[in-house]
Amino acid sequence: MPLELVTVPCLKDNYAFLAHDAATGATAVVDVPEAAPILNALAERDWKASHILITHHHDDHIAGLKALAAATGARVIGAAADAHRLPKLNEALREGDTIRIGMDEGKVIDVSGHTVGHVAYHFPASGLVFTGDSLMALGCGRVFEGTMPQMWESLTKLAVLPPDTLVCSGHEYTQSNARFALTVEPDNAALQARAAAVAAARAEGRPTVPSRLSEELATNPFLRAGRPEVKRAMAMEAASDAAVFAAIRSAKDRF
Template identity: 50%
Template structure:
């Protein structure tokens, strides 16, 4: 049976997530941006958390680690490369590591770029991935600690997941991402349709997540470095895929 997901807002634009394995009763918190909304979600669902899956060290993803650990005596899992920066960490993981949530297998994918040690968590049985600040709906994370080729390789890993994989990311940035995306992929009818849908969702204050790998492959310019239309629009028909990605990321930084 797939894990149950409870998604909710934290801070101003962070997403909080609980992932619950009903058979075992175990629950994971995916990142801990803010204690109060997480406690509200726990109360609303009745799920008692047993671990935190930390994706990276930024404060808006680990702020509530210690408070939640003290309250629930849970264990905190996070990337080995950032262990010194993650409050309360108990267990470190890297590429190929496996974490268990009851009988659910959670595979760790190293996805550096936004930070040097960022990881994503993939649940193949439930067809779900938590990509935090690596892959956003119609976007990707800002490159604070790595160069574009590093993020490009990370996105290639996520793009290779099955198309039906549901993607939960770290922030509600989709509207701004959509407005940028149409500037680099103006001839994409699927993108135009999606952008209109996103405008309507946000006008009603509704979330734009989850998305899927398939939807991102068809509309997210940060995964469409190979697309002839994008390459022609950028004047980069003969550039490498990594160079096209770097140009799109640079344009987004200045958008």
């Protein structure tokens, strides 16, 4: 049975996630912007947090971690490369390591770029990947600590996951990301339709996260940097995929 997913809005525009295994009662919390909404979501379902998975060290992903860990006794899990700037970890993992939530097993993917040491957690049997601020809905994180080629490599790791995978990313940035994406591919019909659907969802106060990887592959300019039509749009037909990605990311930084 796949993990049951709950999206928990936090702070102004962050998301945390609950991933619950009904067979065993195990529940993972992915990222902790603040503790109170997560504790409320757990209490509403009579679930107990057993694991806390951290994608990266930025404060808006870990600010509530100590309070949540103290309240639940959950095991805290994060990247070994980030351990020196995370709250104390019970398990420090590296790319390729596995983590079990009840009956389901996830794999750690190094997605450095936004930060060095950023990880994603892929649960293939449940069709879920928790990407933090690496791959986002219609976007990707700003490259703060890593390099542009490093970020492109990280995105390509995520792009080859099964297309029906749900991408559970860390922020409600989709509407602004859509506005930028349309400057890159204004004639992309799938993108036009998605931008309209996102605008309608936000007008009704509905979240646009998680998103389906197949939808990202069809509309997210950062995943599409290697596509001939995107290279033409950027007037970079002869450039490498990584160079086109860097140009798109730099344009977004100025947008």
